[in-house]
Amino acid sequence: MLEIQVSSETDRQRFAAVGRALADPKRLCVLESLAAGEMSVSDLATRVACQVPNMSQHLAVLRSAGLVTTRRVGNSIYYRLADQRVLEAYQLIRSIAR
Amino acid sequence: MLEIQVSSETDRQRFAAVGRALADPKRLCVLESLAAGEMSVSDLATRVACQVPNMSQHLAVLRSAGLVTTRRVGNSIYYRLADQRVLEAYQLIRSIAR
DNA sequence: CTGGTACTTGCGTGTTTGCGCAAGAAGTGA
DNA sequence: TCACTTCTTGCGCAAACACGCAAGTACCAG
Numbered sequence: 001m002l003e004i005q006v007s008s009e010t011d012r013q014r015f016a017a018v019g020r021a022l023a024d025p026k027r028l029c030v031l032e033s034l035a036a037g038e039m040s041v042s043d044l045a046t047r048v049a050c051q052v053p054n055m056s057q058h059l060a061v062l063r064s065a066g067l068v069t070t071r072r073v074g075n076s077i078y079y080r081l082a083d084q085r086v087l088e089a090y091q092l093i094r095s096i097a098r
Numbered sequence: 099m100l101e102i103q104v105s106s107e108t109d110r111q112r113f114a115a116v117g118r119a120l121a122d123p124k125r126l127c128v129l130e131s132l133a134a135g136e137m138s139v140s141d142l143a144t145r146v147a148c149q150v151p152n153m154s155q156h157l158a159v160l161r162s163a164g165l166v167t168t169r170r171v172g173n174s175i176y177y178r179l180a181d182q183r184v185l186e187a188y189q190l191i192r193s194i195a196r
Numbered sequence: 197c198t199g200g201t202a203c204t205t206g207c208g209t210g211t212t213t214g215c216g217c218a219a220g221a222a223g224t225g226a
Numbered sequence: 227t228c229a230c231t232t233c234t235t236g237c238g239c240a241a242a243c244a245c246g247c248a249a250g251t252a253c254c255a256g
Contacts, residue, residue, distance in 0.1 A: 002185045004133035007192070012123035018191045019126070022117030024244080025110035035102035041203060054245060056204055066195065075202045075253050087100040089190040093116045094105070096183050097164065122214080139233055152215060154234055159213095173223050173232045 021065035022093065026050060027058050031081070031090055034068065038080035119163035120191065124148060125156050129179070129188055132166065136178035 007015070021027060029048045033039055039047070045055040059079055062068045067086050071078045081087065105113065119125060127146045131137055137145070143153040157177055160166045165184050169176045179185065 002133070002182065002189065004130055004185055004189070006130050007126070009123060011192075011195075012126045014195045015126055015188075015191055016121050016123045018195050019117055019120030019122070020243095023114050023121045024117070025107060025114045026244090028105070028110045028113055028117070032102055032104050035100070042201095051246070052203070053205085053247080057244080060204085072253090075200095077203065083194060084100065085190055085194050087102055089187060089194065090113075091100065091102070092183055092187040092190060093113055094109075096181060096187065097109075097112045097116050118213095124214090140231095149216070150233070151217080151235080155214075158234085170223085173230095175233060 017065045018067070021062050021067055022090070024058065024061075026055075027062055028090065030055075030058060030062065030079075031067070031086065034079060034081050035087055038071065038078040040076040040078055042076075044079065116163045116165070119160050119165055120188070122156065122159075124153075125160055126188065128153075128156060128160065128177075129165070129184065132177060132179050133185055136169065136176040138174040138176055140174075142177065 026048050030044055033044060033047050041055055041059065042052055044059070045052045048055060048058075050058075059068065062079075063070065067082055068079050069082045071080070124146050128142055131142060131145050139153055139157065140150055142157070143150045146153060146156075148156075157166065160177075161168070165180055166177050167180045169178070
């Protein structure tokens, strides 16, 4: 039996932001891609099959939810998963949806 | 290191539906409430502070994502969590957002 | 300084979402 | 059947979202 204590409304809004970040197939594809290691924006755009500006917006959602972090190398910006727990959460969601 | 195999697009859409179910503060409040045990729609509406039709729609989202199940007793319909993993996923999300 | 690459931001558009309200099931009891 | 309770569904509207495209910012090489 898992202990769940009640959250405040503002806390739930922050948690919901994480849920929203996980609510789009393209963003989930980004997480799968980043599971193998960091990637640049244009690489991710190619892999997910969308335009670079669109990818940048999706990455902004993931970033503001705290799921990914960035590192600049010259012109490129490399994104990586912020935490191993992001993959754990995604795996759990996949097992629930199975 | 967590192993993540790539999903198909249709699979990711199903996973994203779970993410969407977790993307609203009221629905998260429902999950917290159901952690203590099953509740009727009107009870949940009172607890979450919204109208019954609105609650019914939120519950439909959770239900179609497979996060909750129902049981009818007379006029009332009792909702409960479909799986312990739903709480585990929520706990993970909370720890990530902390 | 100039040109080129990589990314972000702003804007317009069509779609989806959350909500209140009214109307429709579904069940209970008299 | 009738009245009542409980939940779901349909409708309309405002807000949020995903997307393409154009413009802006940041960095590097020459």
